Amino acid sequence: MKKRWKIAFALTMSLSLLALSGCGDGNSSGSGGNSADTAVIDDAQKFDPYGKYETPVEFTIGRNTNHVDNLPEGDTIENNMATRYVESRVNVRARLAWETDDMDQKLSLSMTTGDLPDVMTVGRDILNQLVDNDLIADLTEVYNKTASPGMKEIYGTYGSLLMDQVTFDGKIMALPHTNIGNQHQLLWIRKDWMDKVGAPTPTTLEEVWDLAKTFIEQDVSGTGKTVGFVMDQNAMNFSPVFAAHDAFPGFWIKDNEGNAIYGSVQPEMKNALGDLAQRYKEGLIDKQFAVRSNEEKEALVIKGEAGMLFNPWWIGYTNYKDTIKQNPEAVWIAVSAPVDENGKFKTIRQDPAGSFTVVKKDYAHPEAIMKSINLTTDFLYSLTDDAVQYKKEHADEGMTDNSRWNNEPTQIPMQIDYNDVLKRYYDDIIQADEAGDDSKIQADRLVSLHAYQDFKKNGNNIDVNTYGEYLSRIEGQREANNPNLEVIPAAFYGTTETMKMKWANLKKMEEEMILKIIMGEAPLNDFDKFVETWHKTGGDEIMAEINNK
Incomplete structure (x- = not known):
């Protein structure tokens, strides 16, 4: 069970008042509550990881300032290939509440003014404050019923290290971002x-x-x-x-x-x-x-x-x-x-949890947040045939860098990956190379496979970025998993x-x-x-x- 530390008296009082006055209504502050409240979905569909709402469900999100400069003309951080995939599958939309270069400061101010967005990415200290002052949703049922098999598999590779950090008094209060294993010197x-x-x-x-x-x-x-x-x-x-x-x-x-x-x-x-x-x-x-x-x-x-x-x-x-x-x-x-x-x-x-995604208390459809994360993870990592096919059909809408690491232009930017992804990634490359068949390799790993093959053929007489790809993905990943x-x-x-x-x-x-x-x-x-x-x-x-x- 997660331990919590007491907050300074003055902050506790101000946040407690906020909990009573500013955040009691999940539809306040323009949170998209109207569309969420009128969303039509039966009980079976509600918690289905890929269940689609008949009418749009919207949520607001506070984000770090957008520094993406490779979106196609006309696309925005709210409307691009990745976000459209989620909308097309489950009818969930994200609306930008605000952007900031100082997330902790902005969230501290938002807590005192009552202007919390529906979804936030927070550090450990602010997570503890939000939990202690009852400002965020209990996601236990949402995670257990709505997290996709892919999401649960990824989190499961960390054993209890991840979920223990977001479990307070037996309740899952956040969804952790991940720091993958084997990143040692x-x-x-x-x-x-x-x-x-x-x-x-x-x-x-x-x-x-x-x-x-x-x-x-x-x-x-x-x-x-x-x-x-x-x-x-x-x-x-x-x-x-x-x-x-x-x-x-x-x-x-x-x-x-x-x-x-x-x-x-x-x-x-x-x-x-x-x-x-x-x-x-x-x-x-x-x-x-x-x-x-x-x-x-x-x-x-x-x-x-x-x-x-x-x-x-x-x-x-x-x-x-x-x-x-x-x-x-x-x-x-x-x-x-x-x-x-x-x-x-x-x-x-190292700390397996980089940061945490939380949902404001009383937001009408917290399961919609889980659906968005499910689809985004599938999209970024090509985890499902549907995601792979969608990206093929919409290839002309993609970004210059369409890799798994480019998660900023998504509805909820989260770094999520397997604890042992370095081994999975390396093994995938080697097996595809030895088989002479790249048809089964995860799509985002093709660039690394080709870099390896280029290096084997030409040695250092290759582009420096191709060399760097080889150096990290073959030499580095192999040794990171030394027995x-x-x-x-x-x-x-x-x-x-x-x-x-x-x-x-x-x-x-x-x-x-x-x-x-x-x-x-x-x-x-x-x-x-x-x-x-x-x-x-x-x-x-x-x-x-x-x-x-």
């Missing part, structure tokens, strides 16, 4: 450099450091400026190095008794920091990492001065793919290293009341400590001082709240 290495120095693929942490040292000592870049590792300014992209020391900074993990503890203040963290500080001192880590912009860091790699970095599977969708522009002979491989003493490549499962991977569930993903007030300062203190110790600007024993201060200035309170003690 991988070790990317220039294989042509490894071949040049005659080095094997590293496995252990010591082997990883030795390879960086070899690259530098032999100036394998030939520039006189060879760098071992580039690093993000907060060092969190070095999570595989921390994990090799059994340290998990930035995550709440479970101790041996099952209690939530914070990874950044555990003894293993000190060992990891000591290792990183030594490697920085030896010059194996870019000496300027703390002051380099992301563009400057990318430039080191693109220009061929650095041949090792940590990055998730999607590296091919970044500027790093431009390496082959500078050097057509560059060969990148992804490696699950360093492993721990048991041969496991460890990572913590030696051990995914550890986090103990807690949410926000407590004390965290709202003190977490920003605690994080700033943590980041400064990590940076100073790695760069040798503070002694390693300053870690112990940080831990003591962390516990005294809010850490203990937060742990007690999380563990409900």
